[in-house]
Amino acid sequence: MSTEDIKPEATYEVGCHCDTSHEKVTWHNGSNERVARYMFNTKTRDHMFCPKCGASMGIDYEKKLPDKPLYGISVRQFNNIDLDSLRYKKFDGMHKMEPAVDLSGENIDSKTPIPASF
Template sequence: MASEEQQQQQQPKSATYEAGCHCGYIKFTFTLSPGLDEYQVMRYPDAKDVVWHNNSRERCVNYQFNTKTRDHMSCPKCGASLGIDFREVFKPHRFGFSARTIYGIELDKLIYKEGDGLTRLKPAGDLSGHYWDEEKQEMK
């Protein structure tokens, strides 16, 4: 049976990051396990590991394109792109934050993982020439 010290050494070390928009209107913290120093970027924290300060999630401007299944969040004051609220897309509920929102982050020190969103998540269809009719709540 492993001792408590051995179990702690086997578990990945977590890290908590403070983040937000450029102007400070949106602020949040999130925890990743393992932290970014041990993991490739493109890590999505569980919603339970995200703390939004001063109702910052409600302050976000949300944009949904094509499938309307995710919120692309940004600050209504400075326009900073914050990331994606995947809502029901992933179980458990997850967020995908832009690494550039993390205060004091050194982008050159991160380990990057390339993703192929084009073939992994295809668009629902070709929407060129179409627009959303807000009044009728339908695509035209």
């Protein structure tokens, strides 16, 4: 993320509202060094967050699929988006991505019951 006044080509304003310059925040080359990252559970995909407010920016699948860079960007971070008017393309992650593994090393799949504590 950057708070520069001049936007490079092919950039998009995002909805991270950490300070008064939030409308100048844009994605551009080099932004990936400025987002905070955290890997949950399987430690295979970086979840990207705003380092100031913690807003979820998306998921970086690049490490999981190095031959085919792929990012899941949270559309909620873009300004002036009417979520109710969007048309969604469903992604079958259960069949397109290999199953997650919990920290104990046991495979998790669609048949594994979720513990009642969740």
